[in-house]
Amino acid sequence: MHKQNQITIDAAGQPVGRLASKLAQLLCGKNNIEYVDYRDQAEKIEVINVSQIKLSGNKQVDKQYIHHSGHPGGLKIRAANTVSAKERLHTAVSGMLPKNKLRPLLLKKLIIKE
Numbered sequence: 001m002h003k004q005n006q007i008t009i010d011a012a013g014q015p016v017g018r019l020a021s022k023l024a025q026l027l028c029g030k031n032n033i034e035y036v037d038y039r040d041q042a043e044k045i046e047v048i049n050v051s052q053i054k055l056s057g058n059k060q061v062d063k064q065y066i067h068h069s070g071h072p073g074g075l076k077i078r079a080a081n082t083v084s085a086k087e088r089l090h091t092a093v094s095g096m097l098p099k100n101k102l103r104p105l106l107l108k109k110l111i112i113k114e
Helices: 016-028 085-096 102-108
Strands: 006-010 044-048 064-068 075-079 110-112
Touching: 006 016, 016 044, 016 085, 016 102, 085 102, 085 110, 102 110
Parallel strands: 006 044, 044 110
Antiparallel strands: 064 075
């Protein structure tokens, strides 16, 4: 087995989607030459200065985060300016990871600091 490292990434001034894409690839272990899609080979990733990430265009006002509880009347809609930058990045990375049993394990290795 390989030794587990920790990667530190500065998020200041980077767009949310591009940063999330880079983080998802690193969490999946695609930078490793021994990459296999069914194995957890990721290093721990620490993201700093998350409060300084940027949203392009009018996304700060227009973008909405939608969640439904599954019950009648359970639709929750929040504007992007009410969601914290930490939660915004976590949601973006989570959506870019594979939808299987590895997702929770990979997200535990993501450390987001404001």
